[in-house]
Amino acid sequence: LAKTTQPISMDSYEGQEVNITCSHNNIATNDYITWYQQFPSQGPRFIIQGYKTKVTNEVASLFIPADRKSSTLSLPRVSLSDTAVYYCLVGDMRDNYGQNFVFGPGTRLSVLP
Amino acid sequence: DVKVTQSSRYLVKRTGEKVFLECVQDMDHENMFWYRQDPGLGLRLIYFSYDVKMKEKGDIPEGYSVSREKKERFSLILESASTNQTSMYLCASSSTTRTGEAFFGQGTRLTVV
Numbered sequence: 612l613a614k615t616t617q618p619i620s621m622d623s624y625e626g627q628e629v630n631i632t633c634s635h636n637n638i639a640t641n642d643y644i645t646w647y648q649q650f651p652s653q654g655p656r657f658i659i660q661g662y663k664t665k666v667t668n669e670v671a672s673l674f675i676p677a678d679r680k681s682s683t684l685s686l687p688r689v690s691l692s693d694t695a696v697y698y699c700l701v702g703d704m705r706d707n708y709g710q711n712f713v714f715g716p717g718t719r720l721s722v723l724p
Numbered sequence: 725d726v727k728v729t730q731s732s733r734y735l736v737k738r739t740g741e742k743v744f745l746e747c748v749q750d751m752d753h754e755n756m757f758w759y760r761q762d763p764g765l766g767l768r769l770i771y772f773s774y775d776v777k778m779k780e781k782g783d784i785p786e787g788y789s790v791s792r793e794k795k796e797r798f799s800l801i802l803e804s805a806s807t808n809q810t811s812m813y814l815c816a817s818s819s820t821t822r823t824g825e826a827f828f829g830q831g832t833r834l835t836v837v
Contacts, residue, residue: 645824653828653830654814655767655814657825657826698766700824714759715766717766
């Protein structure tokens with residue numbers, strides 16, 4: 612399994628763009644990158660997934676450089692409700708059984724008024 | 725919307741009791757998972773199932789068993805509850821065609837006294 616490293620915590624202010632970077636130096640050819648969000652007392656929620664370059668949805672963007680050894684989750688114009696823990700996961704696309712749903716400690720994002 | 729429903733939000737049990745945690749999903753997902761989440765340790769995979777009656781051990785299966793008699797239902801069993809099993813338990817499901825995108829329940833906070 613590719614190990615991931617993220618900052619333990621980040622602070623931001625409302626209205627700012629937040630970028631959370633995840634390092635995964637040992638990412639394998641068949642691995643994809645997935646980000647989850649977790650609010651207190653709730654289960655994690657899927658945000659975005661990508662393999663290379665850039666992926667964007669209504670919630671966030673995911674930037675993946677050519678070497679794929681890192682990825683950056685970008686949250687545009689955060690609000691107080693974006694305060695949560697964000698997890699970066701790296702897993703094998705061929706793994707239909709989801710054995711690679713391994714959650715690290717994540718990044719605790721605090722959005723301040 | 726995909727719904728993963730856990731039978732209880734809060735549960736208090738006595739040491740030595742047999743405890744059943746139930747999870748039901750309504751999206752016909754093949755894969756189902758049980759995690760526990762503890763402060764500072766993140767989410768840890770206990771067991772997962774990729775089909776009815778099939779199960780695989782995760783990272784911390786000791787003291788737990790599971791049952792999957794129907795596709796939509798995945799039960800976690802604490803054979804003899806102990807205080808070190810006090811934790812937040814999270815159930816998740818995923819489709820084999822959307823590997824990496826898991827849907828989580830709200831969690832069950834179990835306290836063993």
